[in-house]
Amino acid sequence: MVAENPRVFTIDEAGRRIVAANLVVAGAVLLAMMLLGLTMRLGQSGWLEVPPARFYQIMTVHGTGMIGIAALGGITVMWYFLSQYVRLSTHILTANLLLFLIGVVIILTADFIGGFAAGWTILFPLPTHGAVWPAEAAFWHLLGLMLVGAGLLLVALDFGRALIARYGSLGRSHGWPQLFGLSNDPLPPPTVIAGTMVTIVTTLTVIGGASIMVPMMINALNPAFTINPLLAKNVIYFFGHSLANVTIYMAVVVIYELLPLFAGRPYKASRIFVAGWTGSTIMVLIIFPHHLFMDFAMPQWASGMAQVLSFTNSFPAMLVTGFGALALVHRSGIQWSLVSGLLFLSLFGWLAGIVPAVIDATIVVNSVMHNTLWVPGHFHFYMLLGVIPMILAFMLYLTRDRLGRSPEKDSDMWALIVYLGAGLGFVLVFLYSGRHSVPRRWAVHWPEWMVYDRFASVFAALVILAAAFFIVRFLIGLRHFLSGR
Numbered sequence: 315m316v317a318e319n320p321r322v323f324t325i326d327e328a329g330r331r332i333v334a335a336n337l338v339v340a341g342a343v344l345l346a347m348m349l350l351g352l353t354m355r356l357g358q359s360g361w362l363e364v365p366p367a368r369f370y371q372i373m374t375v376h377g378t379g380m381i382g383i384a385a386l387g388g389i390t391v392m393w394y395f396l397s398q399y400v401r402l403s404t405h406i407l408t409a410n411l412l413l414f415l416i417g418v419v420i421i422l423t424a425d426f427i428g429g430f431a432a433g434w435t436i437l438f439p440l441p442t443h444g445a446v447w448p449a450e451a452a453f454w455h456l457l458g459l460m461l462v463g464a465g466l467l468l469v470a471l472d473f474g475r476a477l478i479a480r481y482g483s484l485g486r487s488h489g490w491p492q493l494f495g496l497s498n499d500p501l502p503p504p505t506v507i508a509g510t511m512v513t514i515v516t517t518l519t520v521i522g523g524a525s526i527m528v529p530m531m532i533n534a535l536n537p538a539f540t541i542n543p544l545l546a547k548n549v550i551y552f553f554g555h556s557l558a559n560v561t562i563y564m565a566v567v568v569i570y571e572l573l574p575l576f577a578g579r580p581y582k583a584s585r586i587f588v589a590g591w592t593g594s595t596i597m598v599l600i601i602f603p604h605h606l607f608m609d610f611a612m613p614q615w616a617s618g619m620a621q622v623l624s625f626t627n628s629f630p631a632m633l634v635t636g637f638g639a640l641a642l643v644h645r646s647g648i649q650w651s652l653v654s655g656l657l658f659l660s661l662f663g664w665l666a667g668i669v670p671a672v673i674d675a676t677i678v679v680n681s682v683m684h685n686t687l688w689v690p691g692h693f694h695f696y697m698l699l700g701v702i703p704m705i706l707a708f709m710l711y712l713t714r715d716r717l718g719r720s721p722e723k724d725s726d727m728w729a730l731i732v733y734l735g736a737g738l739g740f741v742l743v744f745l746y747s748g749r750h751s752v753p754r755r756w757a758v759h760w761p762e763w764m765v766y767d768r769f770a771s772v773f774a775a776l777v778i779l780a781a782a783f784f785i786v787r788f789l790i791g792l793r794h795f796l797s798g799r
């Protein structure tokens with residue numbers, strides 16, 4: 315078995331190849347989806363003619379594709395680091411990529427050719443009663459989603475198998491015996507604890523998603539088979555909220571594993587760390603009713619619980635990660651480079667992005683902000699400035715910024731500054747527009763709103779420039795990684 319806190323990560327050739335393939339696909343899809351995002355902003359700003367039906371197809375592909383690559387990139391980060399502690403299957407990671415690619419082709423066809431445009435949230439009954447597109451398009455879109463989900467489920471089950479083989483149970487690999495004072499053994503490493511959480515949450519989430527998508531697919535083929543829309547909405551948000559969130563918990567291990575390399579100190583788990591992650595494991599799965607505050611048929615206790623838990627949900631894992639990272643680098647003489655810079659950017663994006671999210675999860679605020687651009691504002695904050703920089707940091711680490719590189723060689727820090735500055739500008743425009751009640755998911759904006767949309771378009775173009783720079787650097791360095799040097 316490999317040492318706890320390894321300073322050098324080992325990976326065999328098959329592993330390197332599939333990790334590289336995953337990241338190439340993630341990088342390419344990320345750029346394509348960003349360009350679709352820019353297209354929407356340009357359409358709203360009146361600078362580009364985007365027919366409304368096309369806008370909603372683009373919106374659906376963009377949202378689905380982005381969550382898809384956040385999951386693909388996140389699970390690759392997790393796989394790479396977790397494989398330092400437990401034996402994972404490269405075949406399963408390969409199967410996941412194939413399922414992902416097949417799913418993407420089906421989704422693109424269903425949306426851009428079939429016309430499906432019900433948004434990434436596929437809320438029933440819109441997908442099958444869209445009127446603008448045939449019900450078969452919904453069937454195929456859902457099938458594509460199921461394939462992507464099946465791939466993730468396979469990887470999560472492989473994680474679970476490997477963790478149980480090494481630690482005996484998921485409770486042990488989560489550090490629970492130590493947390494409850496039942497054992498004095500050393501705690502599992504942070505990545506193993508996080509990997510356990512990801513295993514549990516991903517498995518439940520994907521199964522939950524399938525349990526509503528299958529009935530919806532039947533409904534698409536046979537409208538006589540009906541579904542309770544409120545039940546559907548609950549299950550869909552159990553799936554959608556948890557899946558979008560678990561991508562952060564997958565990718566965050568890049569901080570636990572790489573920051574120590576720059577700071578020259580190990581990142582160790584503690585009982586507080588385990589407690590934090592345990593809190594997040596439970597809460598991330600039960601706070602989805604904060605998406606249903608406007609559904610007055612929901613029991614009041616569900617909304618109350620969701621509001622309270624939304625306040626506390628993200629804090630545990632986030633605080634232990636944030637404080638842990640600060641303690642780690644405090645007076646460590648950390649080496650600044652693109653990778654360590656992106657790691658810090660991602661911490662900032664995650665921590666700061668939670669604030670507008672929590673505000674929106676407050677019932678009195680939600681009743682005003684619910685369908686405004688505040689909502690994309692908060693999730694773009696922690697996705698664009700949190701999860702994506704974690705994945706980019708991992709890409710750059712693998713291919714060029716290996717340890718030992720002196721910081722003055724990084725003449726490319728401009729890309730980091732542009733990404734941060736323009737990314738922040740982009741999400742702040744969303745939030746500001748939301749505060750001024752600009753609705754979300756409107757293809758056509760009033761002229762009064764267009765000035766915001768134009769600022770957002772310029773920021774988006776700059777973010778894409780910086781992201782393209784990171785991804786090209788990654789592609790250029792890929793040979794070194796593949797050859798194992």
Ligand code: HEM
Pocket residue numbers: 347348349350351352354355373374376377378380381384432433434435690694697698701702753754755756774777778
């Ligand atoms: C350059 C970067 C990006 C741009 C320009 C962009 C742009 C947009 C726009 C204009 C919308 C529609 C807003 C509206 O409702 O009017 C949107 C929605 C969305 N975006 Fe992005 N985005 C970017 C990055 C991301 C990232 C990194 C993620 C996640 C990893 C993401 C996930 C989503 C999701 C889930 C939706 C909601 C789709 C729906 O309503 O069904 N976006 N984005």
Ligand SMILES: [Cu+2]
Pocket residue numbers: 555601602604605
């Ligand atoms: Cu949520």
